[in-house]
Structure formats: structure tokens, C-alpha cells
Amino acid sequence: MYIALESLFAGGVNKLPVDCEFDFSEEELDGVFPFTTPVSVKGEIKNVVGVVTVEAEISFTLEVFCDRCAEPVKLDFNIPMVHGLVSELNEDDNDDYILIEDMKLDLLQLTLEDIFLALPSKFLCREDCKGVCTKCGANLNTDSCSCKKDIDPRLEALLGLLED
Template sequence: MIIYYEQVHDEGFIINEAFSFTEGDDKFDIKSFSGRIDKAGDAYVVTGKLNLHFSCPCDRCLEPVNMDIVEDLILTLSPLGEYPPMEADGEDGLSDEEAGMYVTPKDHFDIHELLREEALLLVPEKRLCRQDCKGICQGCGASLNTEKCTCTKHKDERWAALDKLK
């Protein structure tokens, strides 16, 4: 949904959005985003609550993982069409304020794209069906969470010399 900055008046602009998208095998369902846009000097501030349902395969065993995430968002939009000059404050050269800033075209922004980027940042890097997930056997593919591996264990002779180091 494209929002033009001229639509944002002194009383702000109310946003209520819901949509879904996929990223590879990951499915994102933004159940709701309720918020507002306010002008703040030369920038605009989007504030609101994001309600996200996320599903993907487990990183270890490929079983489905489902997560619900609720997050309060505060996004700063710079309608300059380019990044403003920065003052080096931290190791990466960005101040705290600049780190959360989105640079947009001069006259509009896409709220779906901003929420999509925020949703991608909210999901954990390691996605497990449970903390003690054992994964799958590399030999036979059995899920080690639910069944016993039937593979015969064979030792790689290339590593046999390391056994003598004990």
C-alpha cells in the first residue's frame, strides 16, 4: 500500500493493515498492524503494534515451526530520497536514531515493504521446533526426535589416526 506524504496532516494518518507474504519456505502472515504516521520535522514517524504469525521448517528436523510475534514498532522515515549526512557515533558510524531510519522517495513510501522488512528482522535466526531438537540422521534421514536411527555406524578411516592421540 503506497502512502503519499501529502496524506499525513497535523492530526496524523491512521494505518490498519493485514497481509501475507512468503520468503523461500518461510510464510509470514501479518495478522494486523495498527498504527499511525506523524510528521516530525523533516521526517515522519510510524508507530504501531505488529501482530505476526510466522511458519517455516525446523532448521534441524524440517518439522513445521509456528510462531506468533507481537511487537511495538517505531520507524523513522526520511523522505529525502537519499541518506542524510551522518555523524559517526558508534562503531558502525550510525547514531541510534539513524540506525532505525528508512530512507524513502521524496513523496511516498510503501507501508507493506516497511512492515515486510521489519517482519524479516523479528524472526529468530535459528528456527527450531523445540529447544532440544535432535534433527535428522545424515545417513538414513530418520527424525531423531521420534524414531531410532537404523543406520550401521561406520567409522571413517581417514580420522582413525586421531584416536591414537588420546
């Protein structure tokens, strides 16, 4: 999805609203397709005394699996999209600026890049997810498993004696 920016760079208008929804349902992440609902981008692109910036918020929900307990989890994200836009790169410009070629901003591509940069390396169903028992696979958030904790084999022998 391209947004034409000629008039904004030329100063004919000083603000363009951004209000888009993207379908990223075919984007894969770690073997799943987590974007089951549309991704929204809301904000504006503005020209303030010759400096063009996009300032928007990307909102989306991911349906993924918890990295600790493997339960499915829905996570909501709101991440900022803030970039300076330039129609030509000067030598002292850095990565903070996005070069707009042909006066068109590829908003879909930029949204995708911003999302993947902002995603955490791990998804957790909750901060203190207890994960699964490494012995029986029970989900320790909801089940209490009867596996004995790893105990010293010598202590185990002693406990065996006590049980007799």
C-alpha cells in the same frame, strides 16, 4: 500500499493510524512460501514537534520446516516497526531514517524489509529439538532409534566378545 503523508509532515494532522493486512503468500524463503496467512501491521505514524515516526507491530505466522528435524512447524512472530521518517535527507542523518519520497510511505515494502531483517537464521520446532539420527533418520523427538551410538571400534569388538 502507499500511505500519503503530506498532511502529517505539514502538521495538519499529528497522527495517522496504521492497520493493514498484507498478503505475502508469494514471497519465497529458503525455497518455500511460508506466509500462508496474512501479515498484520498495527500502530501509528505520528508527528511530535516536527519529528515524524512510524511505530507499529508486525504480526505474522510462518509455516516452515525445522532446521534440525525437518518437521513442519508454525512459528508466530511479533516484531516492532520503528523508524524515523524524513522528507529530505540531511548529511548527518543515518540509516535509522527512512527517506519519504513524494510524501508517500511504501508500507508494504517497509514491512517486508523489517520482517526479513528480523527473522532468525534458523527455525526450530522447539529450543531443544533433538534433530534426527544421522544413521537411520529417525526423528529423535518422537522416536527412539535402535542405532548404536558411535562407539570406539575396539570397544565394539570387546562387546561382541561379551555377547558370545
